[in-house]
Amino acid sequence: MDILNEKIINEVALFFEKNIKNKRIELYDIVFRREKYGWVLRIFIDGDCVGLDECVLVSKLVSRWLDEVDIVPYENYRLEVSTPGANREIRTFDEFKKYIGKYCKIKMKGHDKYGRINYKGYIKGIQDDYVILYVEEENKNFEIEYDKIKKANLDVKF
Known part of the structure; x- marks a missing residue:
């Protein structure tokens, strides 16, 4: 710029x-x-x-x-x-905190400790340097290291 x-x-x-x-x-x-x-x-x-x-x-x-x-x-x-819209980007760790309870999708920089690159789920909270994401289809919480997140957006679940 x-x-x-x-x-x-x-x-x-x-x-x-x-x-x-x-x-x-x-x-x-x-x-x-x-x-x-x-x-x-x-x-x-x-x-x-x-x-x-x-x-x-x-x-x-x-x-x-x-x-x-x-x-x-x-x-x-x-x-x-x-407005940034329903699929707005989650740009900071503090924004994850702001959107607790909201549905989102997360793309990782590479495979994480669970062997995954993509997630879709509800933001349950933040803890230390982790985002806690509840994936409904698996009925499981995942601790996602914030520094390993490439991109995250709020999403609309149908």
């Missing part, structure tokens, strides 16, 4: 922290990049009851602020505000 794009992301994050973040709305991620049809500033928000109304509110506040400060040097760009 170039320095200008990083500066824009940092400025937007700072504005969000100072002017929008509250108990209901938190910043999940910001992406600013060139895509097929031009530049896109994508803001992902999260929270217990975040929906369309909160996305519209954040979009209006950020858009108004961007017009005032004029930190984006590109004449045409799109601002998009959304």
Whole structure:
């Protein structure tokens, strides 16, 4: 990522922290990049009851602020505000704690101590450096070493 794009992301994050973040709305991620049809500033928000109304509110506040400060040097760009969705990535050990009780899928960096690479199950808890995952089909808890996780996402079980 170039320095200008990083500066824009940092400025937007700072504005969000100072002017929008509250108990209901938190910043999940910001992406600013060139895509097929031009530049896109994508803001992902999260929270217990975040929906369309909160996305519209954040979009209006950020858009108004961007017009005032004029930190984006590109004449045409799109601002998009959304939630990370039902299959959001679990990016940190603390996020596993936040999502206890939720269904997820985990891909390991290689075979773990159980000889597995993939898991699907419910996050039961965290302990030391392990994620405790309950795999319903096997009626078994697995202790998964956090450092060996390549990727994890919340998932929807049908």
